[in-house]
Amino acid sequence: MRHVIIGCGAAAMAAAERLRVVKPEDDIIMISKDTDSHSRCMLHKYLGGERDERGIAFRGEDFFRKNQIMWAGGLMVEGVDTKAKEIALSSGGVQPYDKLLIASGAVYSVPPIPHFRTAKNVFGFRDLSDAQKIREEIRRKQAKQVFIVGSGLVGLDVAYALLELGIKVTVAEMADRILPLQTDAVSAKAYQELFEKAGASFRLGIGASDSLVNEENEITHVILSNGEQIPCDFVVAAAGVRPNIEFLRDSGLAAERALTVDEYLRTSAEDVYAAGDVTGLSGIWPNAMDQGRVAAMNMAGMPVAYTDRFCIKNTINFFGLTMLSVGAVEPVGEDCQVVVRESRDTYKKAILKDGRLLGIQLQGDISGSGIWQYLIKNKIHLTEILKTKDIFHVSYADFYGMDETGEYVYKVK
Ligand SMILES: Cc1cc2nc3c(=O)[nH]c(=O)nc-3n(C[C@H](O)[C@H](O)[C@H](O)COP(=O)(O)OP(=O)(O)OC[C@H]3O[C@@H](n4cnc5c(N)ncnc54)[C@H](O)[C@@H]3O)c2cc1C
Numbered sequence: 001m002r003h004v005i006i007g008c009g010a011a012a013m014a015a016a017e018r019l020r021v022v023k024p025e026d027d028i029i030m031i032s033k034d035t036d037s038h039s040r041c042m043l044h045k046y047l048g049g050e051r052d053e054r055g056i057a058f059r060g061e062d063f064f065r066k067n068q069i070m071w072a073g074g075l076m077v078e079g080v081d082t083k084a085k086e087i088a089l090s091s092g093g094v095q096p097y098d099k100l101l102i103a104s105g106a107v108y109s110v111p112p113i114p115h116f117r118t119a120k121n122v123f124g125f126r127d128l129s130d131a132q133k134i135r136e137e138i139r140r141k142q143a144k145q146v147f148i149v150g151s152g153l154v155g156l157d158v159a160y161a162l163l164e165l166g167i168k169v170t171v172a173e174m175a176d177r178i179l180p181l182q183t184d185a186v187s188a189k190a191y192q193e194l195f196e197k198a199g200a201s202f203r204l205g206i207g208a209s210d211s212l213v214n215e216e217n218e219i220t221h222v223i224l225s226n227g228e229q230i231p232c233d234f235v236v237a238a239a240g241v242r243p244n245i246e247f248l249r250d251s252g253l254a255a256e257r258a259l260t261v262d263e264y265l266r267t268s269a270e271d272v273y274a275a276g277d278v279t280g281l282s283g284i285w286p287n288a289m290d291q292g293r294v295a296a297m298n299m300a301g302m303p304v305a306y307t308d309r310f311c312i313k314n315t316i317n318f319f320g321l322t323m324l325s326v327g328a329v330e331p332v333g334e335d336c337q338v339v340v341r342e343s344r345d346t347y348k349k350a351i352l353k354d355g356r357l358l359g360i361q362l363q364g365d366i367s368g369s370g371i372w373q374y375l376i377k378n379k380i381h382l383t384e385i386l387k388t389k390d391i392f393h394v395s396y397a398d399f400y401g402m403d404e405t406g407e408y409v410y411k412v413k
Helices: 010-022 040-047 128-141 153-164 185-197 285-299 370-377
Strands: 002-006 027-032 070-073 077-081 086-089 094-096 099-102 106-108 145-149 168-173 201-204 208-213 219-224 229-231 234-237 241-243 272-274 313-318 321-327 336-342 347-353 356-363 400-402 408-410
Touching: 002 010, 002 094, 010 027, 010 099, 010 285, 040 128, 040 153, 099 285, 128 234, 145 153, 153 168, 153 185, 153 313, 185 201, 185 313, 185 321, 185 347, 185 356, 219 234, 272 285, 321 370, 356 370
Parallel strands: 002 027, 002 099, 027 070, 099 272, 145 168, 145 234, 168 201
Antiparallel strands: 077 086, 086 094, 106 241, 208 219, 219 229, 313 321, 321 356, 336 347, 347 356, 400 408
């Protein structure tokens, strides 16, 4: 049996690893545009010069050899023929498969601002190759100032790395605060102040609407919707990603914004599976790996459903200030109860509705944080416990006891 995997990111590597365990005799072939398998979560460390290419790898150098996987890096898949059961390669050849996994991730979007999609100096930040291009641009231009569109985790990763290199950054964000998906006004402000102390400048509640280019077709100024002109050596677009399905458009595979999959991560074609960001089910690393493992089991003929679609969990750390954000960051609809505790070093906020936790933010001390995702995901009813206990002191001990085998068991409904 020949398993072919498109990609060498989180989902693809986890799938290959699992396949090798459950199908020791099968052929596994991986094909990726990436020339190095690396962690995107650590890309900023490469950009900031803290680590080299090998330092952001998440599997050892001998991963492919040790697992007897044939890997072709730096090769693009250009299409999938699900009838002939083969994929077309940028080399001009084809690769037949018995089972195929598409784990092609996501691609960054460049907003439709004049010149942004055509100028030579607008970069995304998704792959190691993006970080390499930015490093080369910094060197070539002796860059001193950079404009970043978007203040989500990716935009701030870039800002952090550039600040470490002594480059001034201006970040524009359409929302009224930075990290709008993970923070509220208070926790966002704490990060904003740390970034500003390090030399960043923010424009919040405002978008870029135009730009000026020089004769080299490079953006020299970004113009904001209030008319302000911001000079820059180059621009980084960090305003969102979309599932990477463009190369599959003639494949006949069912897709909307993302590749359509059922609970077994099967696409609409027989023997073709998908996992990770390309499915649009999640946009975070651990979920991509989980999906890769589930897809692998199904490719191996051992049916497993992917049921864990809860993905709204973020752990953040900038300038040593850590934060855990799970679920809603603001009240959702009527009748929410909001509990806030603030001390000198810690900000805690819980949002509850009908006795159940909808969201939690812990900034500063995030110890004992495993419980929150569990409570939110499983919609655990807390009314009884909260009669005697502060929400922030709820722990696993309130729900479980040990059984005779030493396993935790459910205690309270
Ligand atoms: C800067 C940054 C920071 C992040 N930080 C975090 C974080 O702190 N925590 C977190 O949980 N998540 C984080 N994420 C998100 C996380 O990295 C993704 O959810 C995860 O990488 C998704 O894994 P994937 O395998 O689906 O896709 P990817 O990891 O993107 O892998 C896609 C693979 O497909 C290959 N590929 C694509 N198209 C083709 C083609 N046509 N032919 C051949 N190969 C192809 C690529 O080369 C790549 O190997 C971050 C993402 C970025 C960009």
